[in-house]
Amino acid sequence: MSEKKKIILSADSTCDLDEELKERYHVNYFPLHINLNGRDYLDNVDITPEQVYQEYYDHKVLPKTSAVNVQEYIDHFRPWVEDGYEVIHVNLGHALSSSYQNCCLAAQELGHVHVVDSCNLSTGTGLTVVAAGKMIEEGMDAETIAGKLRASTSKRHASFVLDTLTFLHAGGRCSAVAALGANILKLKPSIQVDNHDGSMSVGKKYRGALDKVLVKYVKDELARHPDINTDLLFITHSGIPQEYIDLVRKTVEDTMAFKEIHVTKASCTISCHCGPNTLGILFETK
Template sequence: MKKVILSADSTCDLDDILKERYEVNCCPLHIILGDKQYQDGVDITPDNIYDTYQKQHILPKTSAPNLLEYMNYFKKWTDEGCEVIHLSLGSGLSSSYQNCCVAAQELGNVYPIDSCNLSTGIGLLVIEAAERIAKGMAAEQICREVNELKPKVHASFVIDNLTYLYEGGRCSALAALGANLLNIKPCIEVDNSSGKMNLGKKYMGILPKVLKHYTMDKLNGETDLKRDRIFITHSGISPENINLVRQTIEEISDFKEILVTRAGCTISSHCGPNTLGILFMSN
């Protein structure tokens, strides 16, 4: 049986410890900031983006790896006779999956998966794939089973301030001003059939109170939780707020692991600081 390599777009937002634990390779998306281009997670951080916005009032644009970049990325493994499973940022958000599919057709032995998700919503599926690789499962079967798991991923985030969404052209000036003046913090939910983001519940009040209510709403509403793991993923937020969410999770359910990760540049540049989400699966 051929060796199976596990790969994902950098938007899976797994930290270095988890990448090492699950032997995950990451293909970086492009971050275009001003007249310079960077690689997500390689030579730019979310704090660089926040600092640039504060000083110059500009936000980056993001773009997917192109066909040639994906081919060069995969070729080092396919040339050695390996098979590659690659999970892409949801096709509703990016051309990553489409570009990956073309590269896969050119090279062979590459199995692209449209995660229909973002951030550690992708990461949850990456870990599912890693566990199947560890069991010696064939790449084609892993690809089939992971695709069947996509509807079971629950990904959402609470956004503290709509300034970045407005500046990025994703909400109107009136909506951003009204939300910020009234201290409204919307929940953005991922449609796990496409990866597109939809507006969920609108919370009002100070951030700690909102985060507690959001966490309770999401977990109390689920009757069939997969309790292996849950992610707390944030774009840069205080340890106190992370601990509050962790404690709320522990009060509601007994997950084997509560994993805390920081979102990369692609996610952070759209949502801004103090964004936090919980991401988990159902059975």
């Protein structure tokens, strides 16, 4: 009987896991690029969302985010492949970045790399990474794991509420009229992520103070899905006062009992499009 090959779990840094889950499942991050004022940074390595916001407030400049190129992925994977590992790498949804296509090209060149398009973003991708970690622990082989992950992306649900449309507008993702109208009317739209490709669309539009809106949003999201998997829920935010996080956690706990709730902070790639005070709950269905 041939010896089962060891598996390395790798993911784009945009999966936004907390340190505890990264360590539990031995996740190797690959940071995406953030270009701000002509300087290249590595997402969440040498730049934070707060620095991005400040640069916008001071100079009205938003960063450009760029995909990981083929050679960078090859350099990332090669040492593991040469050491006899199989690699599973989970990417940000293909609608949001060409990182996935570049990763596939790197995998074709090297072999032994199994690329999974999460069809999601932030901890929506993180849910796929955690699922991979659990399957590795169970002793499945890399090809089986990758197949199961790809077949189940539509069970992972991501959404969030925007406190302001200023950053979406500045990044060219909504019109000035829509942004102004929403801000004047105190509208806080929810953004729904399409878990077939990672693209985003506007869901329910909420009105009023952020605390009231967040409570309503959480209840709405948990009521939308009759078959929620209660193993894990993420509360992911782009930088928001603790009182709102506590309020959201309490609302979740009062509505449904999850085995684990993890609060995580979104990477710059995600945050720079949403702006501060963005918060979402992300979970799986059965």
